Amino acid sequence: MTPVTIGADCGRTLEELSDYLHTGSSPDAEHVHNCPQCQAGLAALRRLDDLTAELIALDILQAGRGDEPWLQNILDHLRLETRAGRAIPLAGAHPDDDLSETEGAVIALIRTVGDTLPGATIGKCWLHGDLTSAGAPVTLHLNVTAFWGHPVPGLARALRSTLSDALALHTELNITAIDIAVTDLVEDAAATPERIGT
C-alpha cells in the first residue's frame, strides 16, 4: 500500500500525524511543530474527528428512542430462555408427590419483595448452600442499591425481616443468614420523576 503523504517535500504520512494526534507523542514532534504541511494535516484530522463525533451523535438521534415501537417490536420477538438454576425440593401433601421450585423463581421473589421497600433496589442475589437437599442450611447474599436519605442500618433490618418472612411463606428453605452488601448509594429515582424522561 502506498502511504498517504501530506505534501511533496515533507514526506510525513497522514497515519503518522494521526498517531501523533491521538497519542500526543511522536519521535518527530519537533518537525511536526514547525512544518506548515504537517500543521495543516493535523488541522484536517481534527476537523474530521469533530465531524465524526457530530455524525455519530446525529446517527444515534436518528436511530430512534429506546421507548419507541421499533425497539419494543424487537423485544416482543425475543425468545429469552429462563434462568431456572437449581431445583429446590418441596415437601408434598402425599409421599409420592415430587414437587420443587426453581432457584430462579426464588431469586425473582427476593427481587420483587425487596423492591417493595422504599429505600432500596435489589441487585444480584446468591443462594449459597446445598439447595437440592431439603432442610440443608442456606445463606442468602444480596447486593443492594440504597437511596439517599434512608439510613442503611434500618434499611438492612427491614430488608432482612421482610425477606425472611417472604422466604418462610413461599419456600421451605432453611435460611440461616441474610448478608446484605450495599454496593451503591443513589438518588431516589421515584423522588425525581423529571429525570426519567417520559
Added chain:
Amino acid sequence: MTGPGKAPRRLDAASDALLAERAGDGDTAAFEALARRHGPLMRAYARRLTGSLADADDAVQEALVRCWSQLPALRDPAAVRGWMMRITARCAINVLRRRKYDIALDEETRDDPGPGPESRAVTGSSMTALGKALGRLPEAQRQCWVLRKMGGQSCEEIARTLGISTESVRGRLARAQATLIKEMEAWR
C-alpha cells in the same frame, strides 16, 4: 419475551451495573431497561456497519439474544454498555457475512448510506457529506473505520472482530482516513 411488559420506573433510572446484575439473575424487566437505554446506540452502530436499517435491526435483535444468554458470565457489570456494543458489532458483521454471497463486498452500492430522509434539513452540511463519503467507502474500510470511531475498538480488537491481521486493519484505517480527509477538504 416473557415477564412484565413494562419495567418499574425505578429500573429506568437504575445504574447500568445494577441492571446488568439483575438481568444476569434472570430479571427480564431489567434487561428491557438496558435494551431501551442502549438500543438506539446499538442500532446506529449496526446501521453504519451494515449500511442498512433492516440489517441493523436484525443485528440488534441477534445481539440482544446473545447479551441475555451471556450476561450471567459478564465479569464487570458496570462495563455492560461497551460489552453490548462489542456483541452488536460481531452480530452486524455476521449479518453481513450471511448475505455476502449475493453481493461482491467492495462494489456494493449502499441501499442506505446513512442519514435518513428526516435529515434533509441538514443536507449540504459537512456532517451529512461525511456520512455519504463514509457510505461510499469500500465496505472493508468502512467497517474498520466504524469499529474504531463508533465502537472505540483498538486495532487489535478490530482484527479479532473481523478475523483479519492487525496490519490489514491499520492499512484499511489509513486508507479510509485518507479518503475521508481528501473529500472533506474538497467541501471546504
